[in-house]
Amino acid sequence: xxxxxxxxxxxxxxxxxxxxxxxxxxxxxxxxxxxxxxxxxxxxxxxxxxxxxxxxxxxxxxxxxxxxxxxxxxxxxxxxxxxxxxxxxxxxxxxxxxxxxxxxxxxxxxxxxxxxxxxxxxxxxxxxxxxxxxxxxxxxxxxxxxxxxxxxxxxxxxxxxxxxxxxxxxxxxxxxxxxxxxxxxxxxxxxxxxxxxxxxxxxxxxxxxxxxx
Amino acid sequence: xxxxxxxxxxxxxxxxxxxxxxxxxxxxxxxxxxxxxxxxxxxxxxxxxxxxxxxxxxxxxxxxxxxxxxxxxxxxxxxxxxxxxxxxxxxxxxxxxxxxxxxxxxxxxxxxxxxxxxxxxxxxxxxxxxxxxxxxxxxxxxxxxxxxxxxxxxxxxxxxxxxxxxxxxxxxxxxxxxxxxxxxxxxxxxxxxxxxxxxxxxxxxxxxxxxxxxxxxxxxxxxxxxxxxxxxxxxxxxxxxxxxxxxxxxxxxxxxxxxxxxxxxxxxxxxxxxxxxxxxxxxxxxxxxxxxxxxxxxxxxxxxxxxxxxxxxxxxxxxxxxxxxxxxxxxxxxxxxxxxxxxx
Numbered sequence: 001x002x003x004x005x006x007x008x009x010x011x012x013x014x015x016x017x018x019x020x021x022x023x024x025x026x027x028x029x030x031x032x033x034x035x036x037x038x039x040x041x042x043x044x045x046x047x048x049x050x051x052x053x054x055x056x057x058x059x060x061x062x063x064x065x066x067x068x069x070x071x072x073x074x075x076x077x078x079x080x081x082x083x084x085x086x087x088x089x090x091x092x093x094x095x096x097x098x099x100x101x102x103x104x105x106x107x108x109x110x111x112x113x114x115x116x117x118x119x120x121x122x123x124x125x126x127x128x129x130x131x132x133x134x135x136x137x138x139x140x141x142x143x144x145x146x147x148x149x150x151x152x153x154x155x156x157x158x159x160x161x162x163x164x165x166x167x168x169x170x171x172x173x174x175x176x177x178x179x180x181x182x183x184x185x186x187x188x189x190x191x192x193x194x195x196x197x198x199x200x201x202x203x204x205x206x207x208x209x210x211x212x213x
Numbered sequence: 214x215x216x217x218x219x220x221x222x223x224x225x226x227x228x229x230x231x232x233x234x235x236x237x238x239x240x241x242x243x244x245x246x247x248x249x250x251x252x253x254x255x256x257x258x259x260x261x262x263x264x265x266x267x268x269x270x271x272x273x274x275x276x277x278x279x280x281x282x283x284x285x286x287x288x289x290x291x292x293x294x295x296x297x298x299x300x301x302x303x304x305x306x307x308x309x310x311x312x313x314x315x316x317x318x319x320x321x322x323x324x325x326x327x328x329x330x331x332x333x334x335x336x337x338x339x340x341x342x343x344x345x346x347x348x349x350x351x352x353x354x355x356x357x358x359x360x361x362x363x364x365x366x367x368x369x370x371x372x373x374x375x376x377x378x379x380x381x382x383x384x385x386x387x388x389x390x391x392x393x394x395x396x397x398x399x400x401x402x403x404x405x406x407x408x409x410x411x412x413x414x415x416x417x418x419x420x421x422x423x424x425x426x427x428x429x430x431x432x433x434x435x436x437x438x439x440x441x442x443x444x445x446x447x448x449x450x451x452x453x454x455x456x457x458x459x460x461x462x463x464x465x466x467x468x469x470x471x472x473x474x475x476x477x478x479x480x481x482x483x484x485x486x487x488x489x490x491x492x493x494x495x496x497x498x499x500x501x502x503x504x505x506x507x508x509x510x511x512x513x514x515x516x517x518x519x520x521x522x523x524x525x526x527x528x529x530x531x532x533x534x535x536x537x538x539x540x541x542x543x544x545x546x547x548x549x550x551x552x553x554x555x556x557x
Contacts, residue, residue, distance in 0.1 A: 004216050033348060037295075040341070060330040068337030069367060072344065076363045079348050079356070135327070135387065178523060 019045035243273035283447035295349035300452035303342020310335035358440030362431035368529035375537035376415035393475035419464035427517035465506035
């Protein structure tokens with residue numbers, strides 16, 4: 001009898017390594033499109049990790065929303081940047097300042113989450129209560145316990161959508177918008193004029209016969 | 214009892230199952246191209262391929278051999294790595310999605326609870342192949358195609374998602390087998406009837422997601438030559454082709470499962486007809502439904518002219534999404550009040 005191959009562990013470490021490596025490549029890669037694609041890979045790896053934690057709903061939603069929609073739009077924008085790489089700015093010291101501030105905040109949040117006293121991460125396993133799938137558990141907590149934060153987040157997104165539309169909307173742009181009902185209701189006689197005229201005589205001196213199709 | 218031997222046996226068993234799904238799928242793809250040329254040929258009063266083999270039946274094989282022999286050209290100034298990866302990214306989701314498709318009761322590779330979500334995730338990442346191919350080619354037409362394809366997919370994915378949600382509400386489950394079994398009881402219990410607007414919305418967005426006519430602006434032969442695969446030749450081009458047709462079969466299969474009762478017979482619980490047709494195995498009904506929907510694909514291609522870009526956007530955002538939203542609310546009410554005969 002041979003020992004069992006530790007599939008779960010190997011898969012976990014493979015995806016964890018992939019996640020960390022691609023996350024590093026997002027910031028190390030000099031080309032924006034490549035960075036974005038590495039970010040897609042990072043989302044994939046973390047979705048795989050979530051699915052391994054039996055949070056399959058969250059993992060698939062991550063792929064669906066971030067990989068399928070958000071990153072597609074992101075690539076859409078980034079791809080219009082010319083092929084050459086972006087030179088490093090002189091003001092990078094400023095970025096280091098901002099970056100370290102974000103890093104400290106982020107590490108603080110992480111420390112709070114990972115701290116054994118508030119094991120928020122490991123509560124994910126509670127979604128696997130018998131007979132309740134991940135989607136049901138998330139739905140129930142979103143619409144009962146966290147209904148106000150959820151609605152407020154939705155409202156903020158709505159405000160952002162309206163703001164984005166009103167910023168990009170200019171009245172003179174309306175001129176290029178087609179009037180659909182006018183297009184549908186157009187009749188042939190509005191566009192085409194049929195003129196009756198007498199047949200003309202062919203020129204007598206032409207050597208070639210007149211072609212008819 | 215998990216030792217190395219049982220693990221290896223399980224692995225081999227899974228690989229065998231995968232081969233059992235992918236091999237027939239590839240043959241179906243080959244003969245779908247044949248069917249397309251024949252069907253559209255007869256619709257246009259032509260005969261279609263009839264030279265290679267009996268009635269031209271060996272034409273797809275001849276095409277595959279031709280593609281395999283062609284030289285693979287890589288543009289010098291393309292992004293070599295992504296250029297090579299793009300066809301793989303386009304075929305992988307199209308094949309991976311088949312893992313959760315139930316062909317008959319309990320005949321499924323992976324019977325997961327979030328089956329519908331998995332299918333939706335796989336069909337939504339199919340666009341990456343086109344996006345990356347278009348960008349990595351470093352050429353104008355492929356770039357246009359990638360942009361068009363991204364915008365179109367994002368727009369129609371929303372409508373498609375709402376159609377999925379309607380089915381989830383009606384069946385109360387995301388497991389594909391449960392969804393099919395919830396439609397038991399003959400043809401009038403299929404979700405195509407109570408969810409008719411969602412059925413149409415799903416079908417239209419499915420056609421749009423696969424970039425087929427009349428939504429094929431991403432390929433648009435007369436405008437941008439062939440779009441994202443202009444720079445591809447030989448088998449990498451062939452793989453894009455395979456992915457497109459595998460996706461067509463996939464969308465037809467999902468539509469059959471979600472709205473047309475999957476492997477269920479349309480004559481269930483009909484006094485005489487039900488008895489007479491009860492010997493037919495479920496897979497035959499499923500294949501018949503898939504074949505019909507694929508025929509509709511070809512029919513649409515032979516019938517409709519290509520949409521203009523602004524027409525595609527208007528149809529997606531101003532027609533399909535509002536229709537799906539309104540019907541979603543109605544379905545939710547019907548489920549809550551247990552509206553007979555579908556939701557009791």
